[in-house]
Amino acid sequence: MRWTALLALALIACLLPTAARADERLGSDAFAAADGAGAAAWTPFDGSGPVAAAPERTPDGEPAGAFRFDMSVLTERAYWDRAVALDLSRFGRIAFWVKAEGDLSAVGHCSLYLHSGAGWYAASFGLPDEGWQRVVIDRGSFTTEGTPQGWNAIDAIRVSFWKGQPRQATIYLGGLGATVSDVVVVRNTRAGREAEAYTSEMASTLARAGVDAGTVDDLDVETGVLAGKHIAIYPLNPSPSDKEMEALEAFVRAGGRVVVCYSLSPRLAALVGVEPLGHQSSEYPGQFARMRFLPGGPPGLPDEAKQDSWNIEKVRPAATGARVIAEWMDTSGKDTCYPAVILSDTGAYISHVLLDVLAMRRWNHPDRRLSTIWCCTGGSASPARPEIDPTYA
Numbered sequence: 001m002r003w004t005a006l007l008a009l010a011l012i013a014c015l016l017p018t019a020a021r022a023d024e025r026l027g028s029d030a031f032a033a034a035d036g037a038g039a040a041a042w043t044p045f046d047g048s049g050p051v052a053a054a055p056e057r058t059p060d061g062e063p064a065g066a067f068r069f070d071m072s073v074l075t076e077r078a079y080w081d082r083a084v085a086l087d088l089s090r091f092g093r094i095a096f097w098v099k100a101e102g103d104l105s106a107v108g109h110c111s112l113y114l115h116s117g118a119g120w121y122a123a124s125f126g127l128p129d130e131g132w133q134r135v136v137i138d139r140g141s142f143t144t145e146g147t148p149q150g151w152n153a154i155d156a157i158r159v160s161f162w163k164g165q166p167r168q169a170t171i172y173l174g175g176l177g178a179t180v181s182d183v184v185v186v187r188n189t190r191a192g193r194e195a196e197a198y199t200s201e202m203a204s205t206l207a208r209a210g211v212d213a214g215t216v217d218d219l220d221v222e223t224g225v226l227a228g229k230h231i232a233i234y235p236l237n238p239s240p241s242d243k244e245m246e247a248l249e250a251f252v253r254a255g256g257r258v259v260v261c262y263s264l265s266p267r268l269a270a271l272v273g274v275e276p277l278g279h280q281s282s283e284y285p286g287q288f289a290r291m292r293f294l295p296g297g298p299p300g301l302p303d304e305a306k307q308d309s310w311n312i313e314k315v316r317p318a319a320t321g322a323r324v325i326a327e328w329m330d331t332s333g334k335d336t337c338y339p340a341v342i343l344s345d346t347g348a349y350i351s352h353v354l355l356d357v358l359a360m361r362r363w364n365h366p367d368r369r370l371s372t373i374w375c376c377t378g379g380s381a382s383p384a385r386p387e388i389d390p391t392y393a
Contacts, residue, residue, distance in 0.1 A: 064174025092214010117149025238263030273319030273344030286331030
């Protein structure tokens with residue numbers, strides 16, 4: 001297990017009273033086409049064939065729809081829409097069953113779209129070579145097209161199979177559902193790709209650690225999505241709105257805990273029991289190479305966590321019960337005396353974003369900041385250097 005995954009697991013264990021679980025599920029019959037009405041609910045476009053009932057049910061016994069197409073007569077893709085009325089604001093992951101028959105070279109890639117307001121939430125998924133496969137898509141993997149209104153107002157589903165070779169295939173889809181978790185990662189939708197990249201990295205880190213966590217948006221926090229949850233993780237959310245902070249404060253009063261990384265507003269700092277003292281850039285290479293955990297901390301923490309950070313936020317404990325449990329150490333093993341992790345009665349604070357150090361070293365890019373962000377957002381092996389908002393540099 002990577003150091004960051006072990007750190008995330010240990011922090012969650014410190015803050016969560018019981019094991020993280022998917023404690024609420026939403027089932028939908030949107031993919032079911034067991035009768036004429038179910039099949040007719042799907043509208044085909046651009047020469048796509050009608051949806052029919054699949055000849056078999058999903059492995060968990062749910063009915064499925066059969067989406068048939070002949071790419072030799074289609075220009076770009078086969079796709080279908082279905083009207084729905086779903087409130088997915090509480091849910092961190094979308095899941096469904098998929099099975100493919102025919103010539104799979106017909107499909108270049110697959111997309112699931114959820115329509116809301118004047119836009120779409122979109123995510124890609126793959127096809128199994130044989131048999132049924134459960135597809136699970138974290139909310140953090142969805143991108144936006146247009147201006148969707150929110151996850152609480154999903155009014156249509158679109159399934160698209162993009163053209164590969166001019167061949168025929170049939171895709172079976174069924175068992176659409178969504179899950180809620182005790183632990184959520186809050187995506188900063190106001191700051192663009194730099195901040196969203198760290199949301200994806202945090203979600204991946206938690207998954208590697210075996211933590212059942214979903215992703216929600218900061219706008220969902222404003223509308224009460226944290227009710228009933230135990231931990232909210234803020235990977236890089238420096239400027240939450242007043243409405244979001246009111247919801248966070250209510251969440252903590254109800255017994256919830258908040259984990260915050262790096263930049264934070266004064267109100268968010270007060271919530272997790274720390275006092276910001278200013279920004280600190282590294283004064284020499286490798287100054288913030290590792291987090292070293294202090295003796296006497298909570299059980300289960302690693303001795304250290306590798307980071308290779310280029311700067312940090314200087315902080316100190318500022319609330320009763322808040323204490324430093326890790327400090328920054330340089331590549332030579334020297335203690336820098338800067339707090340790396342502060343644990344408090346309301347949550348925890350990490351003074352930089354969590355980084356995928358192994359990915360940075362694999363890329364061997366001269367500027368690790370750029371390679372990390374590019375890696376997280378799916379860039380090629382030799383990207384042109386993207387511009388970084390200095391707020392997040």
